[in-house]
Structure formats: structure tokens, C-alpha cells
Amino acid sequence: MATSSQMPGNFNEFLGNSVAVESLRTAIAAGRLPHSLILAGPAGAGKYTLALMLTMAVECQRQPRDLWSNGQVLASYCGSCTNCTRIAAAADLEAQVEAAVAAREELRETDRKETRVLIQPHPDVLILPPDPPQLLIKLGQVRTMIQRAQYLPAEAPRRIFILTASTMMKEAANSLLKVLEEPPETVHIILLAENPGELLPTIRSRCAVVRLGALPVEEIEMVLADRRPEVLPQQRALIARLSQGAAGRALSFDLESYIAARADAMLFLRNAAGAVQDGSMARGEAGHSALFRMTETYRAGAEGQQKTAAMLRALALLLEDMLLIGAGTPELLRNTDLRAELTKLSQALPFAWIEQAAQGLDQVYSGMRRNLLRSLSLDAFAGQIAAVAAG
16 A cells, blocks of 8 residues: 655655656646546555645645746645645545544444445545455445545535555446546546556556656665765665665665564575475475564564564565576666675575565465464465475
8 A cells, every 4th residue: 555644845846757747737737637547656656645746736726837948837736725735634545544444443343344444635535545454445435436426526626536556346346437437527536556457458448547667776866865864875775776666665764674674584585495405395394484483473463463564575575686686687686785695595495486485475465464364374375385395
């Protein structure tokens, strides 16, 4: 889930993808913003932040404009009118969703089952995040959007709906398709997608698509040097690679916490490599014990879940780096400070095992998102990679 805890003061503070942002601002100023829009790009590229900024530009009571020397007019927002401030209040999406889920838990069981998570910072702005615990956009959310889309705006020029992910139930996707076919004149629907391919082709065909690309490593380093001068140059270079082209992620990157989580992930990989040498991995023993050796010390509850998730994210990056080494492209490594050891590990572990482990992590994340016991998710993962080694 994309999150942002603080809105940029203006469009000039949005990092990267200036051409895409300028085209959208031009469209708003000319009254030509598409009724249905997909903002596509990797996690951390700023899709949600940009969606809120565009919403503020459409709904701003003062409607400021920037005029370029070539005569091009770009829409902006004041950030201080009541429309802008209410919309900006939804910037920390994760906190908003947590509050909505907590409120739902207070309801009677029958009401709780029928209540979907919706974020409404403004009467004319509705945000649809993936509904926990399955983390899918559900039919009830889309039905609410369709019902509200039929009414004229109450306090702003347009009604705007933001779907913060492309993962949705089949029934929800089919229902969404109906409103995209003939969106009301006063409605804009913005879909955020890391992978637009997850959306139905019929949905994609009815939306304009704007892609946000990852920023070059060198540009991320420049941003860090400017906005986080306390970070040492060597750390800056590492963070720039680990943030995977997302400037917002780089600016908030906690390198110390990442390195701590990575140490546990490296312990797992070292044990796995040793197990391959003595044959215990093929017997399915070390896949389980190595994985739990570090996680069994994590506390139960939310803290342990967060620590496990951090370790798994670090493990995913390490495995991807090992695949890059195996593919003969070590220059693309993110964990550049561990290049030598990762090279040795990639030689010690079978390529099929590394590949299966990288793919298996997606299922672990999925299980943890569905609130499965982390021990069950990790158990299944360990069994998968042990089976590959045995085969």
C-alpha cells in the first residue's frame, strides 16, 4: 500500500517524472483531465501523492495557475483553502486505513461484515484502499463509489474517486467496468497500479494511462545530498540503490533498521549455503531450521510481524541481487556493500533454489497480509525451497 505522511507544498516539490506531471497539470488547466485515469509505476514512485495533488488542483477553491514562458498554463493548488486542507489530511493513507479498520472492529459482528473500508477526507473525494485482511478492493467499495458518482458535487467542482491499488475482486472489477463505460460528466476516477496488467483489459482500454518511471540512481543521490545532508556519501550511494528509483522511499529510508533486518536474512542464506554443502537442505531440515533461527526470537504480535516483514523484504532484495549475479549483470546490484559475499552465495546455492525462494516470498507476503500466522507462512515457504533442493 502506498503511503505518504506529508504532502508537497506544490507541484515543484514532487520528485521526478516532470514531463508526466506537467502534462496532467496542463490537462487540468484546460479542463481536459480524463474522466478515467490510471497512474502506473513502481511502489514508492509517488502515485498516491500525485493523485492527491491532482485532486487538490481540480478541487482548489482558488485555482492558482503557473504560466510558463512558452505560454503554457499549468494548474496548481493553494494548499490552504478548506478543500485543499481536507484532501491533504488523507496524505497518510496507512494511518487512515488503520483508523477505519479500528472503527469497524467496534461495530456489531453483523454490521462489521457488511462494512467496507472507505476514506472520505472531503464530501466530494472518496478513496478506496484494498480492504483488510485480504487487501483487495471489494464489490461493496465499488458499489458505494458508483452510487455516490450519480450525485452532483456538493462543495467542489468535481467528484473524484481514487482506487489505491489494482488488486480487486472479480465482481468489483466487473462492477467498476460499468461506471468506466459511461462516467458521469462531473466525475473523475483515478486508479493506481504497480502493474496495470493486473487490471482487466477492458478496464485499461477505457482509461488514459500515465506512467511514472523510477529515477536514476545518480538523481536519487543528488536528492539525498540536498535533503538529507547528514547521510554520508557511502551510505547515500547504498540508499539510492536500495530505494529502487523511488525518491520518496529514499528520503525516508532507515538504513540502520534495514541493515539489522538484512543481517538476519544473510544468516538464513549462509545457513542455506552450508546446508547444500552437507546435504541437509535436500533432506528438508535446514530450510526450516535456518529460517526460524532468527525469527523465533521475534516477539509475538504486531512488533514481531513487522520485524518478520522487514527481514523478508531484505531477503527479497538479496535474492534478486543473487539472480542478477547469476544472470551476469552484477552492475545492477542494490546491496553493493555485500557484492563479494553475495557472489560466493550465488555460486554455492543452485540457481533454481534462488529463483524459487524469490518467487516463494510473494506467497509469504500474501499469507501475512491475510493475517495467517507467520509461522504457517514461513513453514510453507521453507517446505517449497526444500523441495526444490531435494529435486
